[in-house]
Amino acid sequence: MKILVCVTSVPDTTTKIAFTDNNTKLNKAGVTFITGPYDDYALARAVELKEKLGASVTVLNVGGADAEPVIRKCLAIGADDAIRVNAEPTDAYFVAEQIAAIAKETNYDLILMGRESIDYNGGQVHGIVGEMLGMPSISPVMLLDINGDTASITREIEGGKESLEAKLPLVLGCQEPIAEWKIPNMRGIMTARTKPLRIVEPVSTQTLTAVGSYELPAPRGAVKMIKAEDAEMLIQLLRTEAKVI
Amino acid sequence: MSVLIFAELDEGKLKKSSQEAIFYGAKVAGMLGTSATAIVLGAADDSELALAGRFGAAKVLHATDTKLNEPNGMAYATVVAAAAQQEGTKVIVLAKSSLADAMTARLAGKLKAGLAANVIELPDLSTGFRVKSSIYTGKAFAYNDLKADIKILAIKKNTIVTEETEASATIENFTPTLNDADFVVNVKSTEKATGDILLPEADLVVSAGRGLKGPENWGIVEDLANALHAATACSKPVSDLDWRPHHEHVGQTGIKVSPNLYIAAGISGAIQHLAGVNSSKVIVVINKDPDAPFFKSADYGIVGDVFDVLPRLTKAAQAL
Numbered sequence A: 001m002k003i004l005v006c007v008t009s010v011p012d013t014t015t016k017i018a019f020t021d022n023n024t025k026l027n028k029a030g031v032t033f034i035t036g037p038y039d040d041y042a043l044a045r046a047v048e049l050k051e052k053l054g055a056s057v058t059v060l061n062v063g064g065a066d067a068e069p070v071i072r073k074c075l076a077i078g079a080d081d082a083i084r085v086n087a088e089p090t091d092a093y094f095v096a097e098q099i100a101a102i103a104k105e106t107n108y109d110l111i112l113m114g115r116e117s118i119d120y121n122g123g124q125v126h127g128i129v130g131e132m133l134g135m136p137s138i139s140p141v142m143l144l145d146i147n148g149d150t151a152s153i154t155r156e157i158e159g160g161k162e163s164l165e166a167k168l169p170l171v172l173g174c175q176e177p178i179a180e181w182k183i184p185n186m187r188g189i190m191t192a193r194t195k196p197l198r199i200v201e202p203v204s205t206q207t208l209t210a211v212g213s214y215e216l217p218a219p220r221g222a223v224k225m226i227k228a229e230d231a232e233m234l235i236q237l238l239r240t241e242a243k244v245i
Numbered sequence B: 001m002s003v004l005i006f007a008e009l010d011e012g013k014l015k016k017s018s019q020e021a022i023f024y025g026a027k028v029a030g031m032l033g034t035s036a037t038a039i040v041l042g043a044a045d046d047s048e049l050a051l052a053g054r055f056g057a058a059k060v061l062h063a064t065d066t067k068l069n070e071p072n073g074m075a076y077a078t079v080v081a082a083a084a085q086q087e088g089t090k091v092i093v094l095a096k097s098s099l100a101d102a103m104t105a106r107l108a109g110k111l112k113a114g115l116a117a118n119v120i121e122l123p124d125l126s127t128g129f130r131v132k133s134s135i136y137t138g139k140a141f142a143y144n145d146l147k148a149d150i151k152i153l154a155i156k157k158n159t160i161v162t163e164e165t166e167a168s169a170t171i172e173n174f175t176p177t178l179n180d181a182d183f184v185v186n187v188k189s190t191e192k193a194t195g196d197i198l199l200p201e202a203d204l205v206v207s208a209g210r211g212l213k214g215p216e217n218w219g220i221v222e223d224l225a226n227a228l229h230a231a232t233a234c235s236k237p238v239s240d241l242d243w244r245p246h247h248e249h250v251g252q253t254g255i256k257v258s259p260n261l262y263i264a265a266g267i268s269g270a271i272q273h274l275a276g277v278n279s280s281k282v283i284v285v286i287n288k289d290p291d292a293p294f295f296k297s298a299d300y301g302i303v304g305d306v307f308d309v310l311p312r313l314t315k316a317a318q319a320l
């Protein structure tokens, strides 16, 4: 079985976002980049499936050279090899086109992604890739088991979940509790250094969207504190002042 | 040329978020000098179709093939793409939801569309087609220029305040060719909480964290939620510990909500939690620790014990 795991390199979840260059670029100063938390779930499940069923796991990132630490970490966690498409990811369609181009070279049985990236939070790339490759796309996947050429899947829906069955190949967007996040061990870190990382130039595409500028949310006004003994006053304020109930 | 809006049903009823999408789509149509068409898939009462008209759709396309009664992102994308083609649509509007997410992406792939997700305002047409969207899990905004011929806008909840009018829409049956390849995923079973207010749809949310000490104490959270007609939510450790179901957890790795009111009881306010709730209109924090970081992001705060404060709020809310 061949598994492709698509990963993003994103600001750590505790990052305070700031922009530079007249609000046209993320200020990367002091920002730690991590594997997208949902991508980490996808990778962890891929590595578990490899251990259980035997599979090759390839990691794919569309990004600049600064994404390489994240890619190496994925190799240390247990991926066999990696591909980096050397381009700044501009939008979901662009990224999907790159992923689809790579996926057309090799017949992957599973293309695992995170349910959404935590930078743009579109949750779109898996669906576009599925469409481009003519494969079903399913997200967000909470449980995944493979039996021969069939996947058993539990997917979250609004207010509940649903059990699905589908034949491979599939494109899946993953989330917890599909697997426990894995932390690389020393041996993994050593072997990761020599695992193959192939750098590929992007396929050219037409620009469908472009970000003109970024903005930070206006700070919330000062908090109005209510004494615990006057708690009931809150309900009055929500009605007469905030007008939300 | 009309603006096409995908109007999602939940148990046969037009979702509130879809009412917002229709109203939003009708406004965009007005800006573009065209009209709004809503598309409804699967069985729906005439009253629900008429409702689309009252929120601004001039026309409602209703695809009634029984195969569409089960929500199916891939099949729905095929149908909406066919409708877009029939109508000569350049702008498609949907409300963010788990079904809409699955559809939007397939649609963007089919139509090579310029896509903006988490849109939070009406577009600015003065310099092309620019939309403001929420990124970095609500920590920032982007102004996106959609340059493709066909544009898809997935709007966030509470993007627009709707108004219902007496207007009526013409209703047409829509019978596109379905694609067998869209039906290869078998749904074995579905578990869904019924009767509850869906969290992503809720206007009011009462949420609680580890400060509640255990699942046996959730009654006081539910009581307040019931008194306010609010949905319940929780922090991630609470769902990790299985005190509450996973689909109730909000934050960076959970559901993102943007209700009018978010009440957080016994939640410390970690940045990953805030990420999922920071676009709520009004935030109330109840915590016994006056230094809890959540107070910095709140509009109203009470330093107190949830076991004392919540029941008293419930009583006060019931007395309204």
Ligand SMILES: Cc1cc2nc3c(=O)[nH]c(=O)nc-3n(C[C@H](O)[C@H](O)[C@H](O)COP(=O)(O)OP(=O)(O)OC[C@H]3O[C@@H](n4cnc5c(N)ncnc54)[C@H](O)[C@@H]3O)c2cc1C
Pocket: A013, A037, B208, B209, B210, B211, B212, B234, B235, B236, B237, B238, B249, B250, B251, B252, B253, B254, B265, B266, B267, B268, B269, B270, B271, B272, B273, B276, B286, B287, B288, B289, B292, B304, B305, B306, B307
């Ligand atoms: C990658 C990543 C992603 C994450 N994603 C999420 C996410 O999506 N959502 C999320 O919520 N978290 C997320 N977290 C976890 C987050 O960092 C916090 O650990 C979590 O939000 C804390 O939950 P809590 O506030 O319920 O618990 P705690 O931090 O333990 O806080 C409990 C609070 O209750 C108060 N309290 C205790 N007893 C009482 C009482 N009797 N009355 C009043 N107040 C009381 C305490 O003062 C305290 O402030 C994520 C973490 C990581 C690393």
Ligand SMILES: Nc1ncnc2c1ncn2[C@@H]1O[C@H](COP(=O)(O)O)[C@@H](O)[C@H]1O
Pocket: A006, A007, A008, A036, A038, A039, A060, A061, A062, A063, A089, A092, A095, A112, A113, A114, A115, A116, A117, A118, A120, A121, A122, A123, A124, A125, A126
């Ligand atoms: N630049 C990228 N490189 C590789 N995979 C990506 C990239 N961007 C998004 N993905 C994958 O697509 C998923 C959904 O991303 P998004 O549609 O941006 O929310 C992510 O969790 C990743 O698995």
